[in-house]
Amino acid sequence: MAATTVTAAAPAAAKVRTRAPRKLPSVKTAIIALIAYVIAIIFLLPYLEMLVTSVRPTKELYEQNYLPRHFAWSNLTNMWGSAYGILDSLRVSLEIAGGATVLVLLVALPAAYYTSRHRFRGRGAFLLLVLATQMLQPTALIVGIYKEFLSFGLLNINPVWSLMLVNAGFNLAFAIWILNAYIGSIPAELEEAAMVDGHGRLGALFHVTVPLAMPGIVTALIFTFIAAWNEFISALTLTTNGSDYPLTVRLDSFIGQYTVDWQHLFGASLVATIPVFILFALIEGRVVGGLTAGSIK
Amino acid sequence: MAVDVSKQPGPRTRAGLSAPGARFRPPGWLRRLQPLLWLGPAIALIAVVVIWPIVAMIQTSFQNITPLGINVGSAGWSNFSTVLHNLNLPGILVRTVIWVAAVVAITMLASFGLAQLFNQRFPGRRYVRWAIIAPWAASVMMTALIFRWMLQPDSGVIYLVLHQLGLVSKFNTNTPDWLGNPDAALACMIAVAVFVSLPFTTYVLLAGLQSIPGDLYEAARVDGASPWRAYRAITLPLLRPAFAVATVINLMNVFNSFPIIWEMTRGGPGYETATTTVFMYDLKGTFVGQAAAMSIINFALVLIIIVVFLRVNGWNRQEAS
Numbered sequence: 001m002a003a004t005t006v007t008a009a010a011p012a013a014a015k016v017r018t019r020a021p022r023k024l025p026s027v028k029t030a031i032i033a034l035i036a037y038v039i040a041i042i043f044l045l046p047y048l049e050m051l052v053t054s055v056r057p058t059k060e061l062y063e064q065n066y067l068p069r070h071f072a073w074s075n076l077t078n079m080w081g082s083a084y085g086i087l088d089s090l091r092v093s094l095e096i097a098g099g100a101t102v103l104v105l106l107v108a109l110p111a112a113y114y115t116s117r118h119r120f121r122g123r124g125a126f127l128l129l130v131l132a133t134q135m136l137q138p139t140a141l142i143v144g145i146y147k148e149f150l151s152f153g154l155l156n157i158n159p160v161w162s163l164m165l166v167n168a169g170f171n172l173a174f175a176i177w178i179l180n181a182y183i184g185s186i187p188a189e190l191e192e193a194a195m196v197d198g199h200g201r202l203g204a205l206f207h208v209t210v211p212l213a214m215p216g217i218v219t220a221l222i223f224t225f226i227a228a229w230n231e232f233i234s235a236l237t238l239t240t241n242g243s244d245y246p247l248t249v250r251l252d253s254f255i256g257q258y259t260v261d262w263q264h265l266f267g268a269s270l271v272a273t274i275p276v277f278i279l280f281a282l283i284e285g286r287v288v289g290g291l292t293a294g295s296i297k
Numbered sequence: 298m299a300v301d302v303s304k305q306p307g308p309r310t311r312a313g314l315s316a317p318g319a320r321f322r323p324p325g326w327l328r329r330l331q332p333l334l335w336l337g338p339a340i341a342l343i344a345v346v347v348i349w350p351i352v353a354m355i356q357t358s359f360q361n362i363t364p365l366g367i368n369v370g371s372a373g374w375s376n377f378s379t380v381l382h383n384l385n386l387p388g389i390l391v392r393t394v395i396w397v398a399a400v401v402a403i404t405m406l407a408s409f410g411l412a413q414l415f416n417q418r419f420p421g422r423r424y425v426r427w428a429i430i431a432p433w434a435a436s437v438m439m440t441a442l443i444f445r446w447m448l449q450p451d452s453g454v455i456y457l458v459l460h461q462l463g464l465v466s467k468f469n470t471n472t473p474d475w476l477g478n479p480d481a482a483l484a485c486m487i488a489v490a491v492f493v494s495l496p497f498t499t500y501v502l503l504a505g506l507q508s509i510p511g512d513l514y515e516a517a518r519v520d521g522a523s524p525w526r527a528y529r530a531i532t533l534p535l536l537r538p539a540f541a542v543a544t545v546i547n548l549m550n551v552f553n554s555f556p557i558i559w560e561m562t563r564g565g566p567g568y569e570t571a572t573t574t575v576f577m578y579d580l581k582g583t584f585v586g587q588a589a590a591m592s593i594i595n596f597a598l599v600l601i602i603i604v605v606f607l608r609v610n611g612w613n614r615q616e617a618s
Contacts, residue, residue, distance in 0.1 A: 169346025
């Protein structure tokens with residue numbers, strides 16, 4: 001599936017560039033476009049409300065209007081105060097997501113490369129194992145994950161390490177599928193040519209295969225980063241100290257308090273969401289392949 | 298198997314490099330271990346993050362662990378029987394079935410429409426497609442929180458809109474507190490779950506639509522088939538695999554969904570808005586053994602749901618490849 005999207009991407013791009021001079025859209029197109037725009041706006045409205053709430057002055061928080069009478073833009077600056085712990089949590093989230101992403105790349109790239117280039121005993125069993133991990137989710141195994149890291153003692157050391165491992169593990173399958181498809185689409189002859197030119201096998205891998213598979217690598221990296229960044233249940237389970245809270249758990253902890261700082265909660269949510277949304281838009285066309293490849297094969 | 302196509306480049310390149318003093322050629326037993334060198338890290342990661350927790354979970358489900366976390370010995374099957382005799386369980390099971398069935402069915406139908414809409418050509422299509430990924434890119438717990446805020450009884454913007462439309466008469470009297478009423482809360486949470494499931498599902502179906510070759514429609518047109526006939530004979534059958542994959546993935550995701558219910562009602566009041574997943578998480582706080590038993594029951598339920606779906610769908614194609 002990912003392979004088809006790879007090949008389909010080029011002609012589509014060419015088509016856009018050589019488009020004929022703009023014609024007036026037909027009535028049918030106009031109606032379709034109008035409905036689509038309305039749907040797009042509906043999908044964005046909750047996030048717009050996030051923005052509006054984040055700049056509501058405390059006095060106007062519960063006023064019944066779509067927009068507040070005054071905009072307290074200072075909410076977006078004073079939410080970084082240490083009392084809220086948002087800045088610390090952003091750092092923790094960045095560590096977990098960054099670490100998980102690096103780990104996924106280090107682990108998935110060799111596995112995807114080898115399974116894509118070689119047929120060997122146990123290959124089918126390995127791919128089945130990967131598929132099985134994709135079918136499971138942290139939620140389904142949360143009790144076991146909790147018990148494991150409790151006995152490991154990793155909880156007492158630093159839950160950030162545990163969360164890196166968990167997030168890397170549950171996003172491994174996606175990375176392997178998407179890298180497998182990209183590496184499979186690169187002719188092995190290119191690597192052989194590089195090897196004849198004096199590169200070793202690893203040299204050929206890094207000079208030929210990795211650059212050509214870059215779109216797949218970037219997709220795997222961004223997807224893992226976003227998934228780890230947004231992950232909630234393992235983080236909620238494995239962190240006990242406020243200083244270890246990633247952003248999702250920090251925002252959850254806001255809710256338990258008597259007065260919920262809704263403005264700051266949504267201000268932080270926006271800060272967490274906007275970069276991730278832009279990253280996602282970059283890989284949007286390639287994500288489906290990695291998520292469904294295992295089930296189709 | 299031994300004379301595979303992909304093996305052929307091996308000897309050829311080795312011949313190319315067999316100049317004097319060429320590389321060291323490892324003995325056979327070492328080369329047989331070579332896959333392990335490349336796959337080992339992945340297998341180790343899966344072992345630590347997936348297999349070990351499964352083993353730990355099964356062990357825990359047979360242990361008698363006090364709320365303080367002390368293991369006081371074997372529990373036999375008592376964790377399972379205690380969970381199964383929990384008076385809240387029947388209601389939770391019914392609610393889980395409603396939750397999964399409603400969210401997946403509404404998501405599939407709505408995505409089916411959306412995918413076909415976004416498959417049309419219109420100006421700005423690219424930006425519209427970007428807009429609908431917002432709930433996919435955002436953390437589900439944050440999306441759940443904004444909906445909780447929009448449904449708070451004092452000034453929730455959803456009530457505000459409905460009030461101005463004349464659909465909610467009493468506003469700001471705590472009457473329209475939907476999240477405080479178990480049935481209404483479940484309906485709201487189903488809507489939120491559909492909202493966050495739509496982007497992925499729409500994208501899968503969109504990819505399915507785009508993989509249908511245009512010549513098929515051309516051929517149908519030449520043969521004089523009406524657009525409706527072509528739609529039924531080409532689009533629907535060829536979209537079926539994408540539809541089945543999206544349904545299975547959604548079934549698993551929705552069954553295991555936790556943040557929406559957790560952030561909007563915490564499963565309460567009591568367990569009146571909890572699904573089996575939320576129930577399991579709640580048990581974890583006091584009776585880890587029972588939570589482990591519930592996880593295993595959940596696991597069995599997911600398997601049953603998926604097998605039944607695949608059977609109903611008649612998706613018994615050859616899968617080994």
